[in-house]
Amino acid sequence: MxxxxxxxxxxQSQERYVVQNPQLLRVSxxxxxxxxxxxxxxxxxxxxVDFDGEYQSSNQRRTRSRTGEGLDLMxxxxxxxxxFANLAQYIHVVDVDQDGMTVDSAYVLALDSTLHTEVIAVDSQYGVSGTGKYQLNITGRGKVALMTSGQPLMMQVTPDKYVSADADAIVAWSSGLRVQMQAQTHNASVRRRRGDTGEGWELSFLGTGFALVQPSEVMPPQNAAIGQGIAAQYGVGGNGAHGQNQGNVWS
Known part of the structure; x- marks a missing residue:
């Protein structure tokens, strides 16, 4: 044939992690x-090769229930x-060192079992739980395979050049960066997006490190009919955009 x-x-490679093609990961x-x-x-x-469901402690289960952040692993x-692959998303292998990496768990495809993960809260000047409120901090030494919808942009953050990114497009960043979550709005209600721009929550990064952004937003356009009710309108909860799009892919 x-x-x-x-x-x-x-x-054929001696490396442990190999990107077989942009959307397929090979692990030895x-x-x-x-x-x-x-x-x-x-x-x-x-x-x-054996595949087993990874045990979650009672504390991990409580954290997952409270924050919505965590990893369902085997x-x-x-x-x-x-x-390995997931919905034909683009795959990128990252070496984690002592500085650590913070990532949305929805973008993690695989990682070395020697790495440590912990759910952390991202600062919000308004104290409103929403997109990007909780993230996953990965520490130790090892490799992590991340996924993005499309080819990403790696932005360097320096003390004299801070970076801001849409909270629905940010994938990962250096754990040592100072992060502030804020709403780009001039309205009294922080849940309402500013005017007709469709822009909402953003994360600002200061310090020295990197911020990885994908060319796709988890949330659909503002007027997309996803779910029902007020929660769906603002992408909140199980009826909202995140609840309807766990794979972070919009077509």
Whole structure:
């Protein structure tokens, strides 16, 4: 049999994490350190590999229930090669060092089991729980595979050049950065978006580090018919945009 499809054969590499193509991740297991991956993200594997649901402590379950932030993971162990993907999103491998990384858990595809994760609160000058209020802090040494809808933009943050990003487009940033959440609005109600611009919550970053932004917003356009009621209008709760779009992909 002949076909151009054979041009997409698996890559040969000694690296543990390999981006097979922009939307497919290849991870090698050597029977030592396990991989934690998003539940259901495996699309193929070779060798003797076991997949087990990752245990969540009662504290982790309470935190997930209270904040909506956390990881639904499976543990991959054994010897072989595993391929991961999620809704054909673009995949990027990041080395986490002592500085740590803060990320929205919805964008995590896989990570080394040696890394530590913790849910943290992002500062809000209004004290309103909304988009970006809680995020996942990843510390230790290891690799994390992130996903974005489209090719992302990596922005450098320096003491003399701070960066602001839409809270629905930001993917990850250096944990050492100072972060403030604010609403771009001139209305008395901070839940209402400013005029007809469609712009709402944003995160401002100060210090030294990076901010990773994707060319897509989790929330649909302001007048999109997603869910029902006031919660749907502002993208809040299970009836809102986030509740209807757990994969962060809008077509």
């Amino acid at each position: 002949q076909s151009p499809l054979f041009n997409h054969a698996e890559q 297991l050597a029977g030592q350190d396990d991989i934690l991956a998003r539940k259901g993200a495996m699309v193929a594997y070779q060798g003797l 543990r991959c162990s054994g010897q072989g090669t595993v391929y």
